[in-house]
Amino acid sequence: MPGPHAHDRFSFTAQPPDVPTIVRAEGVELITSDGRRILDAAGGAVVNNIGHGRTEVADAVAAAMRDLGYVVPIWPTPNRLELIDVLVDRWLPDGFDHVFLAGGGSEANDSAIRLARMYHVARGDERRHKVIGRMPSYHGATLATLAVGGHEARRSGYEPLLAEYPRVPWYDADALAGAIEAADPSTVSAFIAEPVIGASGAALVAPTDYWTSVSEICREYGVLTIADEVMTGFGRTGRRWGHDHDDWTPDVIVSAKGVGGGYVPLSLVSAGNHVVDPITESGRNVMFFTYSGHDASCAGALVVLDILQREGLIERAHVQGERLRRLLDDALAAHSHVVEVRGRGLMVGVELDGIASATVVAEALARDVWIYPAGSGPAVNDGLLYAPPMVVGDDDLDRIVDVTAAAIDAVT
Structure with missing residues (x-):
């Protein structure tokens, strides 16, 4: 088992104190050491595609x-x-x-x-x-x-x-x-x-x-x-x-x-x-x-x-990606700090204006949804990047959008 100082030693440089420790994962969820279930709306870092916990x-x-x-x-x-x-x-x-x-x-x-x-x-x-x-x-x-x-x-x-x-x-x-x-x-x-x-x-x-x-x-x-x-x-x-x-x-x-x-x-x-x-x-x-x-x-x-x-997951990425973009458009299109919803398949982005992606991501994570913070420097607006596993369900997409809207509202 990790020792009492393992969390402090884990990061080579500074790390936020509230980063969760992940001990298991199933489907589209990451499970923490204290029992939280975090919806992985980014596939980690746009990595997981077939869902977590595939024993085969x-x-x-x-x-x-x-x-x-x-x-x-x-x-x-x-x-x-x-x-x-x-x-x-x-x-x-x-x-x-x-x-x-x-x-x-x-x-x-x-x-x-x-x-x-x-x-x-x-x-x-x-x-x-x-x-x-x-x-x-x-x-x-x-x-x-x-x-x-x-x-x-x-x-x-x-x-x-x-x-x-x-x-x-x-x-x-x-x-x-x-x-x-x-x-x-x-x-x-x-x-x-x-x-x-x-x-x-x-x-x-x-x-x-x-x-x-x-x-x-x-x-x-x-x-x-x-x-x-x-x-x-x-x-x-x-x-x-x-x-x-x-x-x-x-x-x-x-x-x-x-x-x-x-x-x-x-x-x-x-x-x-x-x-x-x-x-x-x-x-x-x-x-x-x-x-x-x-x-x-x-x-x-x-x-x-x-x-x-x-399992036809490429076709599913197209279908679920279209649905995710529609939901995000409906929820955020009129928001004064949202510039655009865009993407292809289950690689969807929300461009932000005047707010930092890291702050929105932190608010979403506090609500048990992980979104990838995107951005490259002062000349480009920050954004949110969504790439959940391709097995993501309709209820999961609804939750992702609801939490995103709540997180942006909390920041602004």
């Missing part, structure tokens, strides 16, 4: 670990091989026959940046190294992903360590063309973007035709497109991939949270054969991480992906 995932992981512990990532194992087959055959676009497994989303996006660089080097374009990102955005906490990201609060203090890359407004394809020209097209490697902006923008959705324009611009300049589907992948938006809502296919796809459903740490990078083949032909590779594609994580992911398809 735990059984698969335990069975895998009885057979294998650590195996260096360059060697195949049964679950690694099966997972890659499932991803290529059932989930990824045609022509995406290669998968690089990693641990979390930061690792995967960092790997995608390295992959793009290696692609150009393999083709002899060694000047291409710049990666253009958007404002706002968030791609991870490594130095490379912070450098390409547009989350000013999380970049703060690290600026001297970060490479200076161009960043463009999240909604403006013409600005991307201008940034490539200004940076010298022969030096630009890739453009990285989230199909729906999550932690930094509370489910921002780009205008119609944005992605087709972006795809054409990048193709014209020889720049790779990287879709950061860490949050949007594996059905979160009501389709398999966030980019499926728009008429385009990226060169590189990154995903993480949904593939393991919160049960196992796992992420992936996949790229079209036209990206991977030149690297292979040049004799180069992309370096793995120590725990890339642990066999037990792959075993858990196989069950998560099976549940998503077997």
Whole structure:
């Protein structure tokens, strides 16, 4: 059992004293050490998709670990091989026959940046190294992903360590063309973007035709497109991939949270054969991480992906997401501190005006509902991000909306 000082020692830096200790979880609820049941309206951090407490995932992981512990990532194992087959055959676009497994989303996006660089080097374009990102955005906490990201609060203090890359407004394809020209097209490697902006923008959705324009611009300049589907992948938006809502296919796809459903740490990078083949032909590779594609994580992911398809949870995310947006619109549209309700599937955002998301989240948590606080710095309004497990019921959605309205009223 934890000792009397464990809670104080848990956080590396300061932590609010009223953060609950979670001891169990079931369905859409987190259960605390003192018996509270907290409705998980954010899937943790937009992670859990199949619901909490799925014992068949735990059984698969335990069975895998009885057979294998650590195996260096360059060697195949049964679950690694099966997972890659499932991803290529059932989930990824045609022509995406290669998968690089990693641990979390930061690792995967960092790997995608390295992959793009290696692609150009393999083709002899060694000047291409710049990666253009958007404002706002968030791609991870490594130095490379912070450098390409547009989350000013999380970049703060690290600026001297970060490479200076161009960043463009999240909604403006013409600005991307201008940034490539200004940076010298022969030096630009890739453009990285989230199909729906999550932690930094509370489910921002780009205008119609944005992605087709972006795809054409990048193709014209020889720049790779990287879709950061860490949050949007594996059905979160009501389709398999966030980019499926728009008429385009990226060169590189990154995903993480949904593939393991919160049960196992796992992420992936996949790229079209036209990206991977030149690297292979040049004799180069992309370096793995120590725990890339642990066999037990792959075993858990196989069950998560099976549940998503077997129970029709992607379609359910679309239906329940539509309902959640309608309810939030009805409850909040006239509120003076609410700018907009938006999103796709069960990735829904509420943009706030004049109030901090953290204060609203604290009020909601006091009412036993967890909502993810979104925002990226002084230039962008804070927001609330909703991404409950896809098994969320109608009564749960009603409670989420009622508590949100009460929390905003309490703050204002």
